[in-house]
Amino acid sequence: MKSTLVLLAGATALLAACNNSSTDRAEDKVEDAAEAAATAAGPETAALGLTELQILDADLLGTDGTARGDIVTVLRAPDGRVDRLLVEVENSDPDRYVEIPVQGLVVLTRGDSTDLVTTRSAADFDAMPAATLPTATPTPTSTATP
Numbered sequence: 001m002k003s004t005l006v007l008l009a010g011a012t013a014l015l016a017a018c019n020n021s022s023t024d025r026a027e028d029k030v031e032d033a034a035e036a037a038a039t040a041a042g043p044e045t046a047a048l049g050l051t052e053l054q055i056l057d058a059d060l061l062g063t064d065g066t067a068r069g070d071i072v073t074v075l076r077a078p079d080g081r082v083d084r085l086l087v088e089v090e091n092s093d094p095d096r097y098v099e100i101p102v103q104g105l106v107v108l109t110r111g112d113s114t115d116l117v118t119t120r121s122a123a124d125f126d127a128m129p130a131a132t133l134p135t136a137t138p139t140p141t142s143t144a145t146p
Helices: 004-043 050-059 123-126
Strands: 045-047 059-062 067-076 082-089 097-102 105-109 113-118
Touching: 045 050, 045 082, 050 067, 050 082, 050 113, 067 097, 067 123
Parallel strands: 059 113
Antiparallel strands: 059 067, 067 082, 082 097, 105 113
């Protein structure tokens, strides 16, 4: 009986993990592509006085210091400038994504850590329309000449 319960619990855990695994894999692909594009963009300032890598490494915080979400990738306007961030909303289950304009975000630097601060509350994030993960690979836009 105990072994049956253990097997049932294990199977349930595996099934739950499988349901999230396709979303997790899709997010991993987007994050990997974003990091590759950010690396290719190099030290060029993307937005807010930061490089793409610095933006991707930053935490998105509320003014009270609580996490609002994880930055998944930068999003560009038709003219190539970074104007929004794709963010996975903190504590969303299943994962939920929103687009946050960079305008109005504040850079907070503490030692070696750089974070972005928003005045939006958790309720504001919940009220925002859901965004979908992009399927195309982000490409860096560089104004540097070879």
